Amino acid sequence: MDTIFTIFIVLALGLYGECKWQNDEQFHHYQNSRRSTANHMPLYQDKTTTIPDPPDHNKLIPMARYVLHNTDWASIATISVLPAIKGFPFSNVKSIVDGSLANSTGIPYFYMSPMDFTARDLAKNSRATVMVSLEETNYCEKKGIDPEDPRCTRLILSGKMRKVRDNTTEYTFAKAALFERHPAFANFPPDHNWFVAKLKIAQIAMIDWFGGAKYLSVRDYLAYNYTGLEMLQHAQSQAPVTHMT
The missing domain is CATH 1.20.5 (Single alpha-helices involved in coiled-coils or other helix-helix interfaces)
Structure with a gap:
């Protein structure tokens, strides 16, 4: 036994x-x-890495474009259609780009599914507010600045969300930029009817120093020539080194 x-x-x-x-x-x-x-993910996988510091806080439009281009996600507020809170503000997190790593446009682009909270709200009411923060880089943390401190810049863009028409030059550009910055999109379920959306900006508010909010001209903001090359340089510096044999 x-x-x-x-x-x-x-x-x-x-x-x-x-x-x-x-x-x-x-x-x-x-x-x-x-x-x-x-x-292959170009952003802040390691918060000890850094990109060049933001512009001086007095340079409002350069600062606004810097913050949007160098952030990876946004808080987006819509008017809810959920039965229990119909008509209430509702906030969600969405991945964001404003163009490719080397070509900033200042326009927020999103990859959405009609199944998502945000897309359902927008189908009923296209008005939205998008907020990004300098906290998403390592600048505020590096300087010991709390995310709510006005020196940790917050950019708040309000307007109406629009679906980008398929098979247009803008659609091709925006989708490529979204997949470049967020490669996980390639593995998202293909049966969710994904589409590209953008915010048509009506107002730009920014908190970036003491003294209250500043309001920027949408025309001047979009016209500012900003390529965002520091983002591309940062991505290249983080790329794995290939040794020749």
Whole structure:
């Protein structure tokens, strides 16, 4: 009986070891896959890395364009259609770009599905407010500035959301920029009827120093020639080094 019990234990341990080895192998394959994907993500995977500091706070339009271009996500407020809070403000987080890494437009672009809270609200009422913060870079943290401190710039864009027409030059540009900045989009479920949307800006408010909000001219903001090359340079500096053999 002891011999049979011993054989059973050995077989059980062997089976466990084999299963564990297979699971570990799958886990490591998954981890390596995730690391490979992460290597292609250009933004702030490591907050100890940095980009050039923002413009002087007195340079309002350069600061506004800098903050939008160098942030990865936005808080977006809409008017809710959910039955329990119909007509209430409702806030959500959306990934954002204002163009490619090397070509800032100042226009917020989004990748949306009609299944999302925000898209459902916008289908009924296209008005929205988008907010981005300098806190999303490592500048405020590096300087020991709280996110609510007015020196940690907040850019607040209000307007109406518009769907970008498929197969147009703008659609091709915006979608490529979204996928460049957010490569995970390529793995999103294809049956969710994704579309590209943009905010047609009506008002620009910004908190970037003491003394209250500043209001910027939309025309001057969009006309400002800002390429955002510091974003591209940062991405290139974080790219993995390939050694020739």
